[in-house]
Amino acid sequence: MPQDVAELVAAAQDGDRAAFDELVRVTYADTYTLALRLMGNEEDARDVVQDAYLRAFRGLRRFRGDARFSTWMYRITANCAATHHGKRTKHRHEPLDEADRLPDERPKVDPQAMSDASELRTRLTAALSELPLKLRQVVVLRDVYDLPHEAIAAELGISETAAKVRLHRARKKLREDLFPRRSEEAADAV
Amino acid sequence: MRCEDLATDLSAAADGSQLLTGKERRHVERCLRCQAELVQYRKLLRAMRQMRTEVLEPAPGLLADILANLEAAGERRAIRSMITGHKAAYLGGLAAATAAGAAGAIVFASRARKLRTAS
Numbered sequence: 001m002p003q004d005v006a007e008l009v010a011a012a013q014d015g016d017r018a019a020f021d022e023l024v025r026v027t028y029a030d031t032y033t034l035a036l037r038l039m040g041n042e043e044d045a046r047d048v049v050q051d052a053y054l055r056a057f058r059g060l061r062r063f064r065g066d067a068r069f070s071t072w073m074y075r076i077t078a079n080c081a082a083t084h085h086g087k088r089t090k091h092r093h094e095p096l097d098e099a100d101r102l103p104d105e106r107p108k109v110d111p112q113a114m115s116d117a118s119e120l121r122t123r124l125t126a127a128l129s130e131l132p133l134k135l136r137q138v139v140v141l142r143d144v145y146d147l148p149h150e151a152i153a154a155e156l157g158i159s160e161t162a163a164k165v166r167l168h169r170a171r172k173k174l175r176e177d178l179f180p181r182r183s184e185e186a187a188d189a190v
Numbered sequence: 191m192r193c194e195d196l197a198t199d200l201s202a203a204a205d206g207s208q209l210l211t212g213k214e215r216r217h218v219e220r221c222l223r224c225q226a227e228l229v230q231y232r233k234l235l236r237a238m239r240q241m242r243t244e245v246l247e248p249a250p251g252l253l254a255d256i257l258a259n260l261e262a263a264g265e266r267r268a269i270r271s272m273i274t275g276h277k278a279a280y281l282g283g284l285a286a287a288t289a290a291g292a293a294g295a296i297v298f299a300s301r302a303r304k305l306r307t308a309s
Contacts (some may be wrong), residue, residue, distance in 0.1 A: 178233075
């Protein structure tokens with residue numbers, strides 16, 4: 001069984017199912033991380049990841065290897081997230097009450113690692129989760145995953161100009177959340 | 191030049207995708223508010239880039255679910271291709287039978303014509 005991602009991709013393209021399963025094993029945590037950042041909740045992230053790997057499985061022959069497999073997966077994941085968001089807004093559910101919220105069943109994060117994490121990073125994660133989904137998707141894909149505007153626009157089904165406008169709005173909102181002006185802080189305190 | 195006019199360009203200048211014009215640069219050099227914003231954008235972008243290396247722990251069972259889904263999709267694909275194969279064989283057989291029937295009818299008709307001419 002090949003171990004290198006490029007070799008796994010080549011084997012999977014030749015119809016080796018075990019190689020594709022191994023590709024999933026190697027990359028799924030990374031794909032899930034992106035999906036969770038894009039969707040902002042675990043349930044939607046799981047759906048997006050499953051859908052992304054199904055699409056990758058069906059379209060693997062079309063992957064020519066011009067980009068890295070991970071970048072290809074990011075684009076598929078972004079596209080699935082946009083589709084999922086479209087479906088969700090079409091069949092909008094009532095939000096759960098605070099008391100009805102499901103418990104977080106993810107393994108507990110290492111407390112040492114948590115204490116080591118910078119304050120800015122923690123606040124950034126919180127600020128990102130507060131951003132509207134449309135803005136969050138663009139800023140995460142551009143500033144965290146370094147996808148070009150063209151790719152972001154293509155996968156989210158928007159124009160490049162719209163992608164740039166959303167990016168600017170998202171950055172502005174994040175900056176204002178992370179670095180509130182003193183006068184605003186004073187006003188909030190009153 | 192007002193600080194508000196620079197808002198978009200400061201965010202683009204922070205990631206290096208756009209350069210400030212001479213006029214904008216001169217404004218920033220004199221304006222503490224714009225300087226602070228530029229620094230804040232740079233800090234924000236640095237923190238965003240650092241997130242790239244962070245991998246969040248997926249919920250237990252996710253890998254098994256993905257693999258089971260793929261297995262099911264693989265089986266569906268195999269069944270579909272089998273059905274497509276059977277359909278092709280059936281249609282091929284039907285076409286061959288039709289052709290054979292037509293050929294038989296032509297032979298039969300030509301023999302009957304020959305017999306009539308001979309008699």
